[in-house]
Amino acid sequence: MRKPPRDRLVPTKVAALATGVSEATIRKWVSRGKITRYGSPGRSEFDIDELTEIALRRKREA
Numbered sequence: 519m520r521k522p523p524r525d526r527l528v529p530t531k532v533a534a535l536a537t538g539v540s541e542a543t544i545r546k547w548v549s550r551g552k553i554t555r556y557g558s559p560g561r562s563e564f565d566i567d568e569l570t571e572i573a574l575r576r577k578r579e580a
Contacts, residue, residue, distance in 0.1 A: 521556055527563040536569045537576065 533553075534541045544564070548555045553572065557563035 522565040522567070526566050527556055528566050528569070530562050530564070532566075533564040533569050536566065537573045 528536070530541050530544050533544050537544070544553070545562075547553045548562070553564060553568055555562050555564065
């Protein structure tokens, strides 16, 4: 998978806010393969488009 453009990457805290879950849940999703982690060691970043899809899916399922 290609890395998204830099302007689409957000840190863990923003990823959690965008999806309505805790930062711990974001880390769990990464370990379970639910979302893709980008960035370097110690600096996790996530694709805002991927997070938006997850948030919309969670809203539909609620």
